[in-house]
Amino acid sequence: MRLVEGKVGLILGVANDHSIAWGIAQALHREGAQLGFTYVGNAIEKRVRPLATSLQAELIEPCDVGRDEDIAALMERVRTVYGRIDILVHAIAFAQREELKGEYLETTRQGFLTAMDISVYSLTALVRAARDLLAPGASVMTLTYHGSQQVVPNYNVMGVAKAALEASVRYLAADLGPQQIRVNAISAGPIRTLAASGIAGFRTMLDHVGEHAPLRRNTTIDDVGNTALWLASDLSSGVTGETLYVDSGYHIMMM
Ligand code: NAD
Ligand code: 0WE
Numbered sequence: 559m560r561l562v563e564g565k566v567g568l569i570l571g572v573a574n575d576h577s578i579a580w581g582i583a584q585a586l587h588r589e590g591a592q593l594g595f596t597y598v599g600n601a602i603e604k605r606v607r608p609l610a611t612s613l614q615a616e617l618i619e620p621c622d623v624g625r626d627e628d629i630a631a632l633m634e635r636v637r638t639v640y641g642r643i644d645i646l647v648h649a650i651a652f653a654q655r656e657e658l659k660g661e662y663l664e665t666t667r668q669g670f671l672t673a674m675d676i677s678v679y680s681l682t683a684l685v686r687a688a689r690d691l692l693a694p695g696a697s698v699m700t701l702t703y704h705g706s707q708q709v710v711p712n713y714n715v716m717g718v719a720k721a722a723l724e725a726s727v728r729y730l731a732a733d734l735g736p737q738q739i740r741v742n743a744i745s746a747g748p749i750r751t752l753a754a755s756g757i758a759g760f761r762t763m764l765d766h767v768g769e770h771a772p773l774r775r776n777t778t779i780d781d782v783g784n785t786a787l788w789l790a791s792d793l794s795s796g797v798t799g800e801t802l803y804v805d806s807g808y809h810i811m812m813m
Contacts, residue, residue: 561791563590566640570596570621570684571649571701573752574605578701579649581779582786587613589787591645596621596632616640623650623680633687643691645790648684648700651753652676653716658757662714670715677719678726685730685741694738697790700727701782702743702801704809712758724801731799740798742789747777747805772807781806 567586571579572595583593594617595610597603603620610618617639621632636643653673657665681700685692692698705713706720724743731741747767754760768776785804788794803809 560588560590561787561793562586562645565591565644565790566642567591567593567645567647567790568596568617568636568643568688569593569647569649570623571647572597572606572609573602575609576749576751576779577649578746578749578751578779578782579647580609581781581783582647582649583609583613583783585780585783585787586645586790589791591790592616592640594618594636594640598622623684624676626683629683629687633691636688636691641691642693643688644693644696646684646688646692646696646698647786648681648698650676650680651701651716651719653714653719655756657715659712659714662717665715670718673715673719674722677716678722681723681726682730685734689734692734692737692739695792695795696739697794698730698734698739698741699786699789700743702745703748704745704803704805706745707809727801728799735798740789740794742794742797742799743801744782744785744789745801745803745805745809746782747771747808749777749779749782751779767806767808770808770811771805772810775806777805 569579569583593615595615596619597606619632619635621628654669657669702720705717727741727743748763782804
């Protein structure tokens with residue numbers, strides 16, 4: 559029996575075949591999950607449709623997580639097509655580009671609110687809208703980064719947002735635990751995705767991590783996908799409210 563045979567998964571955050579959400583989708587599909595996907599905007603729709611179709615997705619819907627009406631419409635579609643959710647994957651973050659350089663001190667009110675809305679509140683909004691669809695035994699997961707715990711130059715408002723996201727995971731886990739729904743975060747090491755493109759010095763960061771991490775290599779979307787598969791499966795039935803590191807061990811190192 560495959561690890562997630564017959565489970566229904568909803569995946570938010572595939573932009574292209576480099577996306578962490580795509581690594582997760584491939585692992586879940588390989589082990590028997592039925593998957594639905596969302597996208598924002600026409601450019602991403604063009605990339606997501608063929609990817610989703612290649613995994614026999616029955617649901618491919620638009621959803622800007624900054625819009626409550628999009629989230630509500632998405633969950634109504636899920637209700638019609640699948641009638642339930644066993645796996646919910648939130649792999650979404652956004653801050654205005656100007657906020658990811660220079661001093662954190664210069665963060666604007668609007669920059670702060672946008673990062674918190676799209677990267678943090680969206681998880682809570684999605685889980686609330688999905689509440690009556692989430693089956694007993696369901697697994698909800700999100701993606702975070704160690705910039706929530708220690709200062710990573712230029713990560714700035716996203717570090718503050720990820721700290722709030724990890725705290726949201728704990729509060730959601732406490733709320734949904736009695737319904738036998740688990741909520742966890744995966745803290746991934748740096749990976750070259752669309753969200754990492756154009757970040758000054760990203761190459762240098764990747765090379766440094768690859769040379770100094772215990773495993774002496776960078777994290778791949780397959781590494782994250784396989785941990786997500788475990789979190790989605792009943793093998794992780796006792797784990798909730800947790801942040802799991804999938805970063806070649808980098809965060810345990812000092813010098
Ligand atoms: P990505 O660009 O492939 O994925 C980010 C996704 O967020 C995109 O699909 C984009 O469409 C979506 N998104 C942005 N604004 C949205 C909105 N308003 N509504 C709906 N979707 C929206 O990049 P990724 O690196 O795969 O990012 C996925 C997650 O992984 C993010 O939470 C990111 O913070 C996290 N993460 C990334 C890394 C890394 O180094 N790449 C490391 C740790 C954690
Ligand atoms: O969470 C992230 C990236 C999130 C992100 C990226 C962008 C780039 C394009 C959020 N919003 C935007 N907005 C854009 O306009 N990561 C963990 C990857 C990342 O981003 C960094 C990093 C790392 C690692 C930014 C600065 C320093 C390190």
